[in-house]
Amino acid sequence: MSADPIVNISGLNKWYGEFHVLRDIDLEVTKGERIVICGPSGSGKSTLIRCINALEEFQEGEIVVDGIELGPNLKHVDAVRREVGMVFQSFNLFPHLTVLDNCTLAPIWVRNIPKKDAEETAMKFLERVKIPHQANKFPGQMSGGQQQRVAIARALTMNPKVMLFDEPTSALDPEMVKEVLDTMVDLAEEGMTMLVVTHEMGFAKEVANRVVFMDAGQIIEANTPSEFFATPQHARTKLFLSQILR
């Protein structure tokens, strides 16, 4: 692993009112690394990755993304968001825009790219997620798996250096999970830096460089997938794995 951190989280603490949701999180992600974050429901996984692109504010600590510092007062939000793409559990495609317009909106309005160029780029990414011929459909006319792949393409059109995935397959029927995971595997193979919150342990074993286990707002254990699944150290990890792998 090259010692070239692209995301560096240190001493991160966050409270929702009185509730201490993230506690002393330290996490360093090197360029090209694929990290899978897992843990029981309510452990703060979503909150953590949403802090990375400033969808959530935090009270203590520091996040540095590609050299851009994101302190508690969320300076440089725009700069960070331009480097970080995000894929949501519920897709969050814009229902009033066609698939193509979904993918060109941000390049046109954030990067000031001419419409024609933006459309060309968008088509390239739609091809990569294997739905170029649906470009003129509206999201509501597509299956969940297709929508999620459009969402991935939409995030990629901004040329992010880091991609965040928050349970991208949890809202999908089982037969669609695979098509989305395949897309993500492709992306990983191209060398994208990825932070993925997921319960798909098969994906973790196949793609991840590191698995991070969270519980009660803290990182309990982080290890390579082989070590993590074969010899979990912490009692909570063992319990979690025994539940999830049955």
Added chain:
Amino acid sequence: MTDITASSFVREDLVAERPAPVKTAGFLGFVRTRLLNSPTNILLTILGLLLIWYTVIPTIKFLLVDAVWSGKDRTACLAENAGHPVGACWPFIQAKFPQLFYGFYPEAERWRVNLTFALGAVLLLPLLIPRLPAKGSNAGLFFFAFPAVAFFLLHGGGITGFGVSWVAGLLQLFADSISGVGEVLVGLSKASAAGPLLWAIGGAIALVGTLLHWVIFPLIWLRDQMQAAGQGLWLDFLITAVIVSVILFMLGGGARAGSRPLIASLATFAGIAAVIKLMGLDHGGMPIVDTRLWGGLLVTLVIAITGIVASLPIGIALALGRRSTIPLIRIFSITYIEFWRGVPLITVLFFATYMLPLFLPGNFTVDGLVRALIGVSLFTGAYQAENLRGGLAAVPRGQEEAASALGLSWWKTTSLIVLPQALRHVIPAIVNSFISLFKDTSLVSIVALFDLLGSLRASFADPVWTTPSTAFTGFAFIGIIYFIFCFGMSRYSLFVEHRLNAHRRN
């Protein structure tokens, strides 16, 4: 049979085609299956027919069969002269048509009203037809250029200054009012227990006003110089054009974004200059027609269209303000909305017309029609805000998050993602407000403005046309006019709704 046999089956005789048992298609089928298929439905059908009999037939009789179609005065519409019971007295409408349409707008100048309506129609129609291109510049022309042109067409008059003068005037007014407040406070301090405190605050405010005067002094000096130089308008116009174009060029990203914003801006100013020249605004423009002479459908449409066009942005701003995280903006929006929703429109109009002049500084008068326009717009704006609030609440939070995650700013997220979806949800409610606004314009007749209804009532006073059916004819006629406009809006909104919701699966 008790034992189960294997169920194999082979058809031996093919079934011949037979006619359907009861006719279900066509008109007779419809009558049989929808109107007369059960005792309740038979009863309802009979009731429906009775209702039609007692409403539609008399209406047709009144409007068409028994109507009098020609005549010079009331005698034509009297039963003894017509030879049959008299329904609608259409010659009355014919005689009063100019008054119903223009009010007391001078006859020689009525072409200006016609031209304005024609211009409005020419700009509005392509805007309403989705297939036609160039929606952006079309909307710009209709919403910004048209109101200005319409004002100078309908009202007349010219301009002596442009951007610089206007800005200078506005800033001067602002600075004056700040100084004024300060002086009032200082004046109060002499008679008050908290004298020194008031004196200090008043003095400070007055000082701010004076400072402001100094800051804007160069601008005012520039204006006065230009006015003194004679042809101030064109000099002012040129300076404004240059300043605005440069600002737009900078905001548009400078040379990096290409010269398109610059060209667009210069073209706009060239267009403005052409209009000024064409309408002779630099030489005093057309003869002024005081708004007190306006009336009839002209006033109704001016109020309705201004109200419709102005209330939506007000409503959007308030609805967004109500969701704002900044307490001051939120509180202001809520207070505003609740205030305007809590008072009847009549009160608003009365206040605007008779009370407002008492509050305004002596030399500061606002035209009566303009006061009504402002009142109606602010009033309807509050309702639109509430309509929109529902639409905004229906847009999932994830939409905003996805847009932010893509790097869109709050403004872009709101205008490209949130508002378009929110507006789609509430088209029916918004158009509903438009329709009630259109009909509520008739309330302005109580503040001495003669809209369609007011003009009609005024025309009843004419002894030449007093007949038993004059009033019915008049109300029927303007009822039809109101209906045409409102029904048109309603149908168009349905069309837009279907079109915009085409992306929804079901």
